[in-house]
Amino acid sequence: MTKVVVVTSGKGGVGKTTSSAAIGTGLALRGHKTVIIDFDVGLRNLDLIMGCERRVVFDFVNVINGDATLSQALIKDKRVENLHVFPTSQTRDKDALTMSGVERVLDELRELKFDYIVCDSPAGIEHGAVAALYFADEAIVVTNPEVSSVRDSDRILGILASKSRRAQRGEEPVHEHLLLTRYSADRVERGEMLTVKDVNDILAIPLIGVIPESPAVLKASNMGVPVIHDQESLAGQAYSDAVARFLGEKRDMRFLAPPRKGLLHKLFGTNA
Amino acid sequence: MNLIALFRRRPDGSAAIAKERLQIILAHERSDRGQPEFLPRLQQELMAVIAKYVKVEQENINVTVQHDDTRAILEINVELPPKH
Numbered sequence: 001m002t003k004v005v006v007v008t009s010g011k012g013g014v015g016k017t018t019s020s021a022a023i024g025t026g027l028a029l030r031g032h033k034t035v036i037i038d039f040d041v042g043l044r045n046l047d048l049i050m051g052c053e054r055r056v057v058f059d060f061v062n063v064i065n066g067d068a069t070l071s072q073a074l075i076k077d078k079r080v081e082n083l084h085v086f087p088t089s090q091t092r093d094k095d096a097l098t099m100s101g102v103e104r105v106l107d108e109l110r111e112l113k114f115d116y117i118v119c120d121s122p123a124g125i126e127h128g129a130v131a132a133l134y135f136a137d138e139a140i141v142v143t144n145p146e147v148s149s150v151r152d153s154d155r156i157l158g159i160l161a162s163k164s165r166r167a168q169r170g171e172e173p174v175h176e177h178l179l180l181t182r183y184s185a186d187r188v189e190r191g192e193m194l195t196v197k198d199v200n201d202i203l204a205i206p207l208i209g210v211i212p213e214s215p216a217v218l219k220a221s222n223m224g225v226p227v228i229h230d231q232e233s234l235a236g237q238a239y240s241d242a243v244a245r246f247l248g249e250k251r252d253m254r255f256l257a258p259p260r261k262g263l264l265h266k267l268f269g270t271n272a
Numbered sequence: 273m274n275l276i277a278l279f280r281r282r283p284d285g286s287a288a289i290a291k292e293r294l295q296i297i298l299a300h301e302r303s304d305r306g307q308p309e310f311l312p313r314l315q316q317e318l319m320a321v322i323a324k325y326v327k328v329e330q331e332n333i334n335v336t337v338q339h340d341d342t343r344a345i346l347e348i349n350v351e352l353p354p355k356h
Contacts, residue, residue, distance in 0.1 A: 191285045198291045
């Protein structure tokens with residue numbers, strides 16, 4: 001059974017594409033046949049984060065319009081077996097993604113026996129964002145511990161509950177998961193940043209992971225290698241944990257406390 | 273600088289303010305959710321009619337739709353100014 005997973009947030013710049021790339025890659029690393037779809041028409045970026053930007057020939061809109069077949073447009077990941085990337089179009093026509101076109105593509109991916117279809121949503125609550133979440137079975141709501149991000153996540157949860165296909169058909173609701181990103185345990189300890197518990201209490205959906213703020217994320221995007229491949233980094237490890245929890249495993253949350261520093265570091269270290 | 277930071281453990285506390293503000297605004301926004309889209313316009317038109325007879329402020333008119341299992345109730349609350 002294919003599962004459609006939307007990675008969404010409302011607010012831009014919180015880490016949707018980074019998370020889509022990491023989680024999609026993580027699912028494939030665990031042996032699941034996975035495709036990651038870029039729904040951000042006009043602002044193609046998943047290809048860069050996945051490191052396949054020079055292999056894009058056909059895109060989502062080409063396939064919807066019948067100018068290319070799905071298998072022509074799917075890009076096979078070079079690092080991970082069972083992982084594919086489906087790039088979006090650079091067209092400025094935001095309505096190019098018709099709902100019937102999206103449905104046809106998703107049905108075709110189901111026929112190709114994909115286990116997971118990860119939909120990387122654009123920011124906002126307009127057509128593109130609704131197209132990305134409409135067919136979802138699962139939603140990963142990416143949130144930063146910051147007021148505007150939390151508010152926008154709440155808004156997206158409202159849209160999932162009213163505008164998704166599951167909601168409109170009166171079916172079992174979309175399974176929602178909270179992914180907290182750019183978490184700085186240091187700043188939380190100083191009372192400068194909302195805690196995991198604060199955000200979790202406010203949004204009231206199950207927590208799937210906490211990704212610590214990490215220089216590894218920028219490095220990963222520089223290199224075009226999803227950060228989950230960097231298992232030396234805390235962010236990479238935290239994404240692996242999140243994928244495991246998504247698959248139903250129990251794992252304790254890590255990286256919620258600041259790393260203990262020695263006295264010398266406290267006295268002479270830099271304030272990072 | 274670091275020596276000072278070591279002894280300064282006064283929490284900045286802005287996170288607590290963030291949490292409180294979020295709780296208030298989200299409670300408000302969630303109650304607006306699921307309301308029909310014509311509601312703001314209905315409220316304005318009601319306001320115009322009522323204003324012909326009594327002087328009321330926009331915030332003293334409250335229009336909501338409440339649903340239970342079998343029906344929906346349109347509730348209009350108008351708070352009139354006190355009699356002088």
